[in-house]
Each structure stands twice: as structure tokens, then as C-alpha cells.
Amino acid sequence: MANLITIKINGTEHKVPEGVNLIDAAQSVGVHIPNFCYLKGMKGIGACRMCLVEVNGRAMTACIMKTKDGMDVVTDSEKLKESRKFVVDLILSMHPLDCMTCTKAGVCELQSYAYEFEIKESSFSRKKFGFPIDDKNPFIKRDPDYCILCGRCVRVCKEQGTSVLEFYGRGVGSRVTTAADKPLQDSGCTFCGSCLDVCPVNAIVEADRWRKGREWQYEKTESVCLYCAGACDIKVSTHKGDVAKVCAGGDDAMAEHFICALGRYGFDSLNAETRVLNPLKKVDGTLQETTWADAAKIVSEKIKGAGSGILTVSSITNEDALAIKGYYEAAGVENLVASVSSYSDKASLIGDAVDVENADLMIVAGLNPNQWTRFLPSIDALIRTKADRKAKLVVINSEDAKIAEIADVVLSGDEASLLKSLAKAIADAGLALPAGLDVLGASVSEDITKAAELFKNAQSPVVITTPQLYQAAANLALFKGGAVSVGYEANSKGVTLMGLQSKGLKCTDMVEGKVSSLLTVGHGPLPGRPKVDFWAAIVTNMTDVVKEADIVLPMAAYLETDGTIVDYQGRLKKLSKTVEPLGQAKPVAAIFTEIAKAAGKDISISASEIESLAKETVKVKAAPFEKRTDLHAVSLEIEELIQAHIVNGSRLFWLKEVQKVAVS
């Protein structure tokens, strides 16, 4: 933790941490220093000059200043106000004054400063540019006429590694655009919308927001995206019971935060035509509506005891997992598999708590996160952001990993033996070889020595890897730092910790018909109807495969559910219901309670149980340097299958098609 020091702000003394940005420090004690171009978490560039303050009597730029002991800061003298008013006044002279209908009204920083400084209309000469608008995609609309040239979007896109936006031209007539002025979809844009989240005005805005309610009408709820292992924080705005938009969670205008197009626009799937609204049962070969009581009764009779099985995805909540466990115990279901068990087990997934965010060296082993294919995109963005801020990066992969393009050292080849060589090189560099670690026979190359040097000099290195390689990678954490493995579903860790990995038959065996009745939860990678006599599917959306089920139970989407998960870094995260489940859909936990009730059983879930289960960590122990072949690799193909129901029937389908064309 940083030292606390004393600084004076507007005559009052405050204790703040040393060396932090002055805007943040002031904010933490309730003093707002106006700013446009500053982005929390990012280095200040001092461009807009809104944040001018007086430090010990001299005019200084707060977004560039770091706190130092004994600073005497004045943030609101008449002179400072004049100069800020001047900036706002000048900006307004070239800004369309559309506040009455503007989508950003209510959250617009220009609007609120204009109000604060009492500027109704600019006192300077009116400038109008009439730049072309980019609205050729269904996600993001860019209207440069509204731009105030703060550069936040350019920096955020660059820092996370996508680098789509750039300033074009100089001075007053300059604007933000893409290379060669192409529409976003032709510029390598992933439609993550990071630019949109940080734009303080209406220059970059969600394409579908027009007339979807105004900012002050929205109810905002913090939750977590469950569409992939990133488990990103999100902030959901709802209006009249519908989701109006999803933004990256956490502090406003903070660069750390990222969500991908799936997390931001996947909510389309909630209201998609494919949505299952009522319990359905197969009558004469077609699915027909029925009641919950009827459906639950049928399921409870079929899914019990020997010969029955439950198969669930691992993007369900801890509460759901415990309810499923409660039911299979009560009903004596013989086989239970969570998808997480096909690519991991407890030892390969649960480790010591690891702080990826504060690592100064990241070693990415065997993992291939990629924003463009949207495979663990937020992890890709996080790594790129950290690397841009001077954390070191080593990539170890037997295949081509896109993330390698920004690495300090790339080691290609068999990951397990490279990890072994790295361990040897680290020991050669002078760090004591941990007890039980066998590096005999490992050969060291120049690049490995370079990586070992980086490791030696790092304070808190972190290895980010897959379950297959976790134990081999965790050996490095015995020197120092940590290791973390990433599954591909949001709650892989939680489901494992709740004790739901697997019991009885394997997933493939169940699907191949070694059970007679099967209950599936969520959209797993099922290529066709499982070869069983009775199949009940708990799903959010109808697909061609689900049409083959005997019973279909409508499941609440994650935006319609409360609960908790444990993310890949081991953090217990809270989901909050943002809208009511559509139709008769219910959260998984409620569905299992209903089925249990039909069987005359009661299941109960307690929050304290979840908390204590979630705390479990497994101490890292020395292990052989091996890639586990008994575990499936975490792959893009499986992830795409799992996400198909979100993508199909939503705007995201457009994106998939556009990218297919771009690739071919």
C-alpha cells in the first residue's frame, strides 16, 4: 500500500495516498476537479486543460500531477473557473447544441459543465463541420460533429490493443476516425464498445439507443456477464422492464474495464424470437405448452435413481449448482456431469488466489485469448492493457497465439517442456530451486534466459494458463508470484468448488446413451439429440437440437437471475437480477426446487455455505512438467457452440457474418 501523506485541498487538510493522480486523490475526498481528457487508470495527457488547478500558487494540470506531501491545492479560484469556462465556451462554439433530444443528455460531461458554468450559448463564433456519420453497423454510431477532441476513445482503443481509432487532421477541424476513413467493420473493430463507454459526449454512442428512454429514466444495476470465462463486470441499464444497454462495470470512465460485443449486445437474445417462454412437452411428436407442475412432475419421475443423469453447463450460478447437487442427492440420480469436468478437475482449476491485475510480469502459457475471434476477449484486453502500461509479457505456446505479437519474449514449442526449461533458467539465474522441482534434462536457449531474467526481476509474476497446463505452470509460482488457469465458462471455478464436477459416468457416455433418461441444463456443446429414451432440456432459447427434446423447461437468462459465481481469478462475484424472467422462465435453482417439490423433496441453499465453499484454495505443490492429456483443450470451436444461441437471432449474427467475409 502506498504511504499516506497530507495535502491541502481548498484550505482543508486531507490524508491521501502518495503518488496517486491528483484528480483521483481529490475525488476520493469528495472534491471534483473538472476534466474531459483524463481517464481513470490511464496516464493523463493534459490536453483539454479543464483540470488546471493551483498547486502552491502555480497553475498545474491535475491529471498529470501526482500527490506529494505538503501540496497546497486550490481547485476553484475565480481564475481557474474562468479558464475552464473558456474551454467549455470554445467547445460549445463548434458543438451541435442538441441537448433536448441528444442520447447522451443526462450523462454528458459537456452538458453538465455548461450547466455548471452557466453557458447557454457560446460567446464565440459558431463553427460547423458537417462531418460524415459512421452508422453502417448495428452496434456503434460515430458522429464526429459532437466530438470534443478529448482523445479518450483513441487512447482506450489503442491501449487495449485494437488501435482502430485515430485523430485525423490537426487543430479545430480535426476529428477521430479510422484508417482511410473506413466504416468500423472494415477497420479491425471488434465492437467491444470501450470507446463508447469512455466518450463523454454523443460522438460515439450505441446505434440502437435513439428513443430507447433517456439516461435519467434508467435503472442501473451492477452484475456480471456469464457468456465466457472473463466474467466481466457489467452495468445494466433497464427501462420499462427491458434492458436498454449494457456497459462495462466498475467506475465510470475507467480504462481498466472492458466487455466484448457479446456481453454488450448479447442481451438481444433475451427477447429473441427463439426464446422459450413456457414449459413444453412432446405430444405426438411436437412440443406443446404445458404447466410447470406437469413438466416438473414428468421430469422428477424420469430423472431419479439409477439410469438417470444430469448434464449441466458451467455458466450457471453457485446457487444453481448447489440446487442441482441438492436434487441429485435427494433423488439419488446416479450420474452427474458439469461441462467443466471435461476440461478440468479440481487440482487443475483451483489454486491460490492470484492478483492478475497487479502483476508486473505475465506469462501466458498454452492460452490463446483473442479479441477478434472473441475467445476470452477480456483476458486478451487485460493482458494487452497491462503490457501497454509496462508490465512484461512472455508467451509460451505450441501454436500461433495472436497475443504473442505484443510479447517481450515468445517461446514456441511444447509448453510443458518450455516451462521446465524456464524453471531451470530461473534457477540458473540465481533463484533457489524449490524443493521437489525436477528440472533435470531441461535445455535453456537464449530466449528462455531472457524470460528467466524478466522473471527474476519481477515483483509479482503471474502465469496465466489452461487447466491442461496448470500444474506444470504452477511450478513457477513456487519461486514467486502466482499461477491461474482459465476454463471457458464463467463459473468453472464456482461449479467445481460447489462440488459439482462429476459423479458416475462421463459426459460422452451419457450422451451416447449409457443412461436412459437425461436432464441437461443450459446450452452445452450438444451436436444432436442425446441417444437416450427421455431427454429434458432446461434452456433459454430454442435451437434445432433442443426441438428434439421430450421436455423443454424455460430457463431464466443470466440477466434475469440473482446469484454468485467464482471467476477465474478466484473472486466471488455477485450477479443481480436486472429484469424479470421472460414468460414463465425461472432460474435454474428455482427449477430444481420445483422438480424436487414434485418429487416430494425440499432442497435448501444457504449463502454462508457458498461463501465458505468458495474460499477453498489448493496450495500449489511441485508437480511434473506435463501437459495433461486426460483433459480437453479449451478451444474456440467449443466456445462458439456454447454461444450459438446468443449469437443467432441477434445483432451479433451480423458481426459473425461480416467477419466471415473479412476472413475469406
Added chain:
Amino acid sequence: MADEKDIKTITEDTSKYRCPIQKAILFLDEFIEGPMCAKCLPCPMGSYEMRVRCKRLAEGQGTLADVEAIKNIAPIMFEASMCKKGKDTAKFIIDTLENLPGVYEAHTDGNCPDKECAKLTAYRVIGDKCTACDECKVACKDFAILGEKRKPYLSGYYSYEVVDVRCTRCGKCAEVCKYGAIEVVNIKDTLAVKA
């Protein structure tokens, strides 16, 4: 930009004018085209705005509000600009305002005391001095001079005239007139010759 001018050269360039507004416009033009980097907001925005205002004054469209705006912008731009270039530019404008007080204001009445703002000035032939030697007509590339060369065997001729709407204020005619018969005056004080 290889041969970009620095602030010092720009300042030297402006010495070719006496009129502070002409100096300011030249300075701002060259600053905006050259060393201004547009990394921060107050400097480019302030420079553009002051240029707009100065041009209005130079063209006789300016009002006291324009002078006020410049007087407001320059010191704040001086304070708020990120680097010395922006500050120097603001300082240059402040100096033009302070060194010759009242000159900006004079322009709002249509007077350019230094007779350098083209739209505020006119070229006029002083009839008593003109000998009808035709030098100016030859020199004028814009056919703005009317008159007929004096022939020794004729008497009774008219003095030459400058046709204001054609005149581009290049000053060539006054340069070549050996008799000092062409003067620059405030346009308000003339009854310009309509073509």
C-alpha cells in the same frame, strides 16, 4: 514539415506590417499552419477564434464585441496552453493589444490607422499632383487605373483615377508614381470610384 517556421521567425515576419491586426493575422496564420501541434484545446481553439475575430476587424465587419473576445481569449489562452508555443502566441497577441492601445477599437469604426488593412483602405490619385504620365496604368496588373496619357501637343486633360472595386491594394501604382500623386486613405474618407 521540413521547413516549418518557429515562433521567432514568425515574429520577425510580422515586422513587415505596422498594423497590429495585420501582424496578428499573419502570426496566427503561420502559427496554425506551422508550429501549432493541436495537442491541447485552448491553444488551437483560441488561435482559430482570435483569427476569425481579427479577420473580421481587418475587413471592417468587426465590432467592439470582437475586440472584447480577443482581449478575453489571449490572457486565458496564455494561462491555459500546455506549452510555450501556445503561450508565446497568446503573448504576441497581448502585446499587439497593449503596445498600441486603441488601434483594435479604431478598426471597428472602419479605420486602419496604419492603412494596411486592405478592406479599410483605398488608393486615390491626388488630382493636383498627377501629371498623367501613365506610369501607374502600366504598372497596374489589375487594370484598376483609368486615365489617358498626356500628349504634349494637347491641353486639358483629366487626372488619373483608381477604380476601387478593381484595385487589389497591391501598392504598385504608388510605388511607381514619381510625383507622389497616389495616396492611401481610409475607405470611409473617399468617395470611391464606381466602375
